[in-house]
Amino acid sequence: MTENSMPAPLVKMRGITKRFGGVTALSNVDLDAYAGEVLAIVGDNGAGKSTLIKILTGVYQPTEGDIFLDGEKVDFSSHADAITRGIDAVYQTLALADHLDPPANMFLGNELTRSVLGVTILDNKRMRSETERVLMERLGVTLKSLDAPTESLSGGQRQAVAIARAVYHEGLRVLVMDEPTAALGPQETARTLKLIQTLKDQGLAVILISHSLDDVFEVSDRVHVQRRGQCVGTVRTADSNTQEVLGLIVGAEEAA
Ligand SMILES: Nc1ncnc2c1ncn2[C@@H]1O[C@H](COP(=O)(O)OP(=O)(O)O)[C@@H](O)[C@H]1O
Ligand SMILES: [Mg+2]
Structure with missing residues (x-):
């Protein structure tokens, strides 16, 4: 597909910065999510994954930056606001x-x-x-x-x-899942990955936060890599591999 024939992203986050007092949890992060796609978000502990999706789901408000849904700028003042606009989340704690x-x-x-x-x-x-x-x-x-x-x-x-x-x-148009398989055994993990596939086939934009690169490579279409509060790359799963994504997670200088 050429750049022009790509459908527009359902969700666009642009220039998202989040500070908690003196801590910068997110710094100028962009994220796109498409309908009928699984977007994985990966990164080490503290990389800003949860904060990013809490902003998307209205739990936190960004210090700076904008969210667009279907091209329209949205401002969520609560999680209930985001749900009304079709964005919800399932957390590990359920x-x-x-x-x-x-x-x-x-x-x-x-x-x-x-x-x-x-x-x-x-x-x-x-x-x-x-x-x-x-x-x-x-x-x-x-x-x-x-x-x-x-x-x-x-x-x-x-x-x-x-x-x-x-x-x-x-x-519901966007479903965020934060570490859905973290507490599950292999069989239940396989079932959950199948469920994610089912939701994607129904046209939802699924955003999956996961520490398991096995899960990520099995079920995602694209991978957004967070490192120290920044997005350090987004790759197409089919064109990438564990090694490349790990390199992004850890950072080139540490990996070298
Ligand atoms: N409510 C909060 N108050 C202060 N600092 C926070 C808060 N939430 C997250 N942080 C900080 O923001 C950074 C990113 O955290 P988080 O988004 O939870 O990362 P991840 O989900 O990738 O592990 C960390 O340094 C964390 O300590
Ligand atoms: Mg987290």
């Missing part, structure tokens, strides 16, 4: 209420209700069927149980619930 069952987690804070003789009550039946439907239709996942506390599910299934909650929002 933020699930472990003692509640999967449908309760799916609809936490957004419970479906129905009216019986003028009284509003929870529509547990519909929350259950919607949970089942989203898991199956969007993620191809069937849970062991919809009635048991979420803590009784495997790590991979818990993650599916967290992802289902994000994709239930019809307008």
Whole structure:
């Protein structure tokens, strides 16, 4: 594809700088993410990966720089703002209420209700069927149980619930995943990578933060490398290799 026939990026971050008091976490970072693409973000601890995506998801506000969504400048003053515009995240910690069952987690804070003789009550039946439907239709996942506390599910299934909650929002266009496989065994990791592929095929822009270059090379289309708060390179996964990406992560002078 020539430069001109490339679709426009769905997300453009430009000149993003973030300072926490005297600490510069990010310095003049640009990032593009495309619909139907998995963009990996890699870098050592402290390189600014989490801060960058927290800015994209409205958790932090940049000290300097702009975010464009479909070419339109956006300003998120909260994570809820970003969700409204179709950008959500699934964190390693998952933020699930472990003692509640999967449908309760799916609809936490957004419970479906129905009216019986003028009284509003929870529509547990519909929350259950919607949970089942989203898991199956969007993620191809069937849970062991919809009635048991979420803590009784495997790590991979818990993650599916967290992802289902994000994709239930019809307008979701960008899904950020921060270290989704860090706590998973090999089998569950493979399932999660398949899930990421499924979401990409549905046209989402998936942004994957990962320490595992194996995962990154298996599932991503492009890799954005952060080092000491700066983007030190973006490569096409198909044109690159672990060695090159490691060199960027560590820095040429250290690698030499
Ligand atoms: N809330 C914060 N307050 C102060 N410093 C922070 C805060 N969050 C991150 N930092 C600093 O910003 C830098 C980047 O951190 P982070 O984005 O978490 O990196 P990564 O996710 O790549 O490990 C680090 O030096 C970290 O200590
Ligand atoms: Mg981090």
